[in-house]
Amino acid sequence: MRNKPQIPPKSFWEDDNWAHENYQTLLKRYPNKWVAILNKTVICANEDLKVLKVFLARKMKGKTVPFIHVNDASHVY
Secondary structure (H helix, E strand, O other): OOOOOOOOOOHHHHHHHHHOOHHHHHHHOOEEEEEEEOOEEEEEEEEEEHHHHHHHHHHHHHOOEEEEEOOOOOOOO
């Protein structure tokens, strides 16, 4: 039987909202990087999502932390 998905806590959504509200600042500091946020602070930024996920798995020990890709739109797909 599968575990029921956990609903992220309120702090997760506050950090997620903060990241989107401060996207322009993040774009200046972390263009084309994956950025993880905790307590409205960047705790990790890396171009490689796998590196970011390994960091979160080791340091956050199961805590749910939002992360976004800060895209400067220089890539055309």
